[in-house]
Amino acid sequence: MPSLDLLPTELLLMIIDCLDAERDINVLVRTNKLLYLRLNWHLYRHNARKGNGEVLLWAVNYARISTIRHLLAAGAKPRAVYSRLSIKAPLIHWVVHGMCGSGATRIMPLRRAAKRRSVPGTGSLAARNAVLRVLLQYGADINERDSNWYSILHHAAESGQETLFRLLVGYGADIHAKSFEGHSVLHSAANAGCTGIIRFLVNRGLDVNAYIGYGKPILHYAVRNRSTAMIHLLIRSGADPNARNSMDWTAIDTVIFGSSWPAKQRLTTLRALIDNGADINARNSRGETLLHRLAAMNDSFLLVPELISLRADIEAQCNQGWTVLQRAIAAGSLEMFHVLLENGVDVNSFRGRGETPMHTAVAFGDKPEFIEGLYEKGANLYAKDWQGRDALMRAHNRRQSDPDTGYVFTTLILDLRIREWNRVERLRNRELRRLRTADFKRAVWGLNGVPIHESDTGSEDS
Known part of the structure; x- marks a missing residue:
């Protein structure tokens, strides 16, 4: 039987064209070294034309x-x-995806690559740089x-x-690129918490106050990542510390309402914002401060001492005139x-x-403890509202x-008034007793502290 090596190349190519499976072509190509040298290129051509x-x-x-x-x-x-994984991306994007893994955020360590029997340096920057050069040489678009x-x-x-x-910027990648939602490259860097990339982009003039399509400023990403740096x-690059998102939240609101961080870390982030100009007493469209909104949340009372220590105004009133204390009631x-009450709010x-x-x-409370607590702190039971x-x-009207x-x-309230009346009466009686005692002493001892009968005796002897 004649050897395959003796067959003309044209006949071998006709045989390859009759083979549909790459596996069969690969078996033919790897029959011996001579066939591999003659037909290996056609295996790549078959994959390029008919493969996926x-x-x-x-x-x-x-x-x-x-x-x-x-x-x-x-x-x-x-x-x-x-x-892959709901992502439809051009080939050149997979240089980054392959480098970082599917959904990963770090370069694959070389030790892990070695365990997978990958090519040495698969996850290295030099290897990816070489891939980029080849793809761009054959017509890939860096900005696709x-x-x-x-x-x-x-x-x-x-x-x-x-x-x-x-490296990608050096190859001409556009730093001003935005997604459909307006998500900029700077947003992505802030979302990843990469301060170095942010500094690189800011130095090239990117807008640190840019919003993405659904109304979220870049600073809120930094807050979410708990990165004080x-x-x-x-903020030092010009970001507005009081910028609001589509929910009318400031960065401080994001710390309070958009996270479940440990108290120490939350306080550190709040201090970083306030030290850089964030207003802890900023108001929303209804004139409500942060404390107003926390007052309506039954499980947020532990945050209030922290906020008061940061100079939050406990006497602030919203557009409807409600104080923080009244909102809590x-x-x-x-x-x-x-x-x-423990932090000294004005009860009157x-x-x-x-x-x-x-x-x-x-009028609005549902617990008698509110009335008793206010009375104990000195609230005036006889104060009148705008209708007298x-x-x-x-x-009585609530009945x-x-x-x-x-x-x-x-x-x-009747009981408290009686208690108040009794207290006043006790004070009044105590004062009357004091005055009567003073009058008695003056009557007995005289104005100068000398007994009256002694002063009279002295005058008679003279």
Whole structure:
């Protein structure tokens, strides 16, 4: 039987064309060294023409430079799009994805690459640099976008690799690229918490106050990453410390409402924001401060002492005239109520409609503890609102809408008034006793402290 080596190349190519599976072609090519040298290129050509591009993607991920060159020379598309994990990205993007792994944020360590029997240096920057050069040489576009309109710089910034990022910029990647939602490269760097890339972009004039499409400023990303260094960098570069997102939150609101951090870390981030100009008493469209919103949350009273230590205003009023104390009473937050009292809130302050916290406790409160707590801190039971009604009259009016609660409050206020009257009477009687004692002493001892009978005797002897 004649050897395959003796067959003309044309006949061997006809045999290859009749083989549909790459596995069969590979078996033929690897029959011996001579056939490998003659037909190996045709194996790459078959894969480039009829394959799904998986071999090229594999070669890019593992930095197999010779394989990439063979496939591209055989007709593989350098701008092909590949789908993985809901991502449709051009081939050149997989230089970053392969470097960082699927969904990973770090370069693959060389030890792990060695355990996987990859080519030495697969995860190194030099290997990826070589892949980039080959792809660009064969017509790949460094600024091509994926299905979400993210550029290769977005992915490099999210990986947190500053050296790789600078390499891509050197190849002409656009630092001003934005996604469909307006997500800039700077947003990606802030999301990854990479201060070096942020400094690199800021020095090149990128807008640190840019918003993405759904209304989130870059500073909020830094806050979410708990990076005080990034907060300092962005604000000193011109970022607005009081910028709001689409939910009308400032960066401070993001720390309080958008996280479940340990108290120490939250306080550190708050101090970093306030030290750089963030307003802890900033108001939303309804004129509410941070404390107003916390007062309506029954489980947030532990945050209030921290905020007060940072100069939060516990006497602030919203557009409707509600104070923080009145908001806590109306929300039924007894813990918040006690925290505010312990921190010296004014229990007799009048809000916009001329109502004191005692009026609010009677009209909107659901617990008698509010009334008792205010009374113990010196609240005036006889203060009148803008319609001339005191707390007892408000309690009587409440009996019409809520008979049970109104009756309890009416009884309680009457009891407190009696207690107040008795206290005043005791003070009055004590003062009367003091005055009577003083009058008696003056009558007995005289004005100069000398007994009257002695002064009279002395005058008679003379």
